[in-house]
Amino acid sequence: MVLSGDPRPDSHTARLANGIGSGAAQLIGARPPEVFDLADYGHRLLVPDDTDVIRAVAAVRDADLLVIATPEYNGTFTGVLKVFLDRFPSGGLAGRPTLSVVTSSTPGRAEVAESHLHALLADLGATTPGPGLAVAEDQLTRPDVLISGYLDRVRSALGVPSH
Template identity: 35%
Template structure:
């Protein structure tokens, strides 16, 4: 059937790297695929949003526009069942590009979305700090974060599929649980 709207993806991978096709995207897609595998769902329901292609940022007098605007990335994020957000660490936090995008959502606007924050950095401390900061902003937007963020050290990116599989093995049940993450969000995760 043609001409109708395309189905809404169950899983949206949001990549906050200012460089399209990055290793950050690779680890995020590996996590999405591993989670779907553990949950017995087909990987065909994944939509990847590369902010490097969608969001335009300019420091000059002229506004910048992304190369792609279709489909609506904000609608895709709002309607996702599972949102995997990945960023490289920049100065101990997530990228400004990701911040510009996420700032477009209102407080608790993503209350129906389960989120998985992922950060990639050169050192474990920077990866943990960025992952934690990303988790905090996603919670502020209302997402349910039922599992700890995934912090990946750049030197381990060659093993992205193995890291994703291990993380999914440990946390897929929490991701799939009804009202996923309420204990985690309410501070009972430790």
């Protein structure tokens, strides 16, 4: 499953995450991932009993593999992603393999934000099979190459033999 934490709908961060999620699903022989774009939820993320948000939380909690993506905002991940992930208690994603993807204007800012996201995912109990992907926006001109290279790096961590 893919979770995009970009507050802008159909963002390049969401498209990159969808490509990674689809590619990872192919690698592990799973069906195409379900996609939740938090931009579609808006203020409903703050409504405790919103049925669509509750369904998204349940899907994330039960996913076989998560790809969680966010642009870097002010040195960390977005507020909409934090609001969504705050619905999980500490350890609430225990054992969920999770790939993190962060985009930013510069590589250094992306790496810092990815480390913040990685720490939050660890607190939630998610396992991180392989490194997260921290990407500067100028690297997004060839997303197919970026996705392929990243999936090659995490292939063995996902339990897929090298080709």
